[in-house]
Amino acid sequence: MAKIFCVANQKGGVGKTTTTVNLAAGLAKVGQRVLMVDLDPQGNATMGSGVDKRQLEMTVYDVLLEEATITQARSRSDKLQQAGCSYDILGANRELAGAEVEMVSLERRERRLKAALQAVDGEYDFVLIDCPPSLSMLTLNGLCCAHGVIVPMQCEYFALEGLTDLVNTIKQVKANLNDDLQIIGLLRVMFDPRITLQNQVSEQLKAHFGDKVFDTVIPRNVRLAEAPSYGLPGVVFDPASRGAQAFVAFALEMVQRIKSM
Ligand code: ATP
Numbered sequence: 204m205a206k207i208f209c210v211a212n213q214k215g216g217v218g219k220t221t222t223t224v225n226l227a228a229g230l231a232k233v234g235q236r237v238l239m240v241d242l243d244p245q246g247n248a249t250m251g252s253g254v255d256k257r258q259l260e261m262t263v264y265d266v267l268l269e270e271a272t273i274t275q276a277r278s279r280s281d282k283l284q285q286a287g288c289s290y291d292i293l294g295a296n297r298e299l300a301g302a303e304v305e306m307v308s309l310e311r312r313e314r315r316l317k318a319a320l321q322a323v324d325g326e327y328d329f330v331l332i333d334c335p336p337s338l339s340m341l342t343l344n345g346l347c348c349a350h351g352v353i354v355p356m357q358c359e360y361f362a363l364e365g366l367t368d369l370v371n372t373i374k375q376v377k378a379n380l381n382d383d384l385q386i387i388g389l390l391r392v393m394f395d396p397r398i399t400l401q402n403q404v405s406e407q408l409k410a411h412f413g414d415k416v417f418d419t420v421i422p423r424n425v426r427l428a429e430a431p432s433y434g435l436p437g438v439v440f441d442p443a444s445r446g447a448q449a450f451v452a453f454a455l456e457m458v459q460r461i462k463s464m
């Protein structure tokens with residue numbers, strides 16, 4: 204059975220997509236079968252996995268509207284295959300922005316993705332869902348099917364404030380829609396140990412959330428930021444970089460974590 208994780212934080216630009224694609228590539232690299240679902244109309248995770256969002260015939264949008272199955276709509280990237288870090292991609296593009304409105308009148312609208320994932324459950328060890336920077340119907344679809352939420356965050360002052368809203372949303376979804384749901388962990392990203400405030404916030408996080416804070420820390424690393432323009436996760440683009448190595452370590456930490464779930 205696949206373990207399903209949402210990468211979510213309603214704050215924009217905190218590293219959700221970077222986390223999703225690099226964790227997917229890292230897990231593939233250590234032999235896990237992975238499906239990456241792009242739930243963001245920006246389609247950054249799709250492009251960052253080497254799939255051109257403008258060329259897609261079917262996307263997660265068709266799956267949400269029950270016009271296609273995941274088996275029909277998923278794709279693979281040749282570049283990732285060549286690098287030996289291949290994972291399946293259920294892509295997204297601008298069309299997905301319309302889904303929010305089109306789904307308003309549909310039944311079971313927040314459970315569409317869950318139903319679709321059940322059909323491919325046996326084919327994967329991990330399903331990773333890249334959520335948009337909002338607590339919208341799209342994010343809700345992700346949270347409804349997930350076993351856990353991975354929350355990437357920068358160790359800055361306002362990061363803790365935003366976390367309260369996310370924690371409350373997750374509690375509500377757990378109470379009303381998905382009893383399985385939990386925060387599997389907070390991932391410190393874009394970390395710079397030379398900045399005193401970041402170390403302080405990191406300590407506060409550990410004091411507050413204990414073992415919910417992942418051991419792995421993702422450093423600020425320019426190679427991770429450069430990789431998407433080549434249509435590659437950093438783990439594939441420059442495997443020797445500090446950022447790539449941190450994400451492979453994170454993949455191994457996730458493999459350990461799911462053993463105790
Ligand atoms: P959005 O909310 O728009 O979906 P996001 O949370 O998915 O954004 P990303 O797109 O992953 O965030 O990252 C935001 C920017 O920060 C990108 O330009 C990305 O390349 C850069 N970035 C992410 N992680 C790192 C890192 N560890 N080191 C350096 N740059 C990073």
Ligand code: MG
Pocket residue numbers: 219220221243247334335
């Ligand atoms: Mg993103």
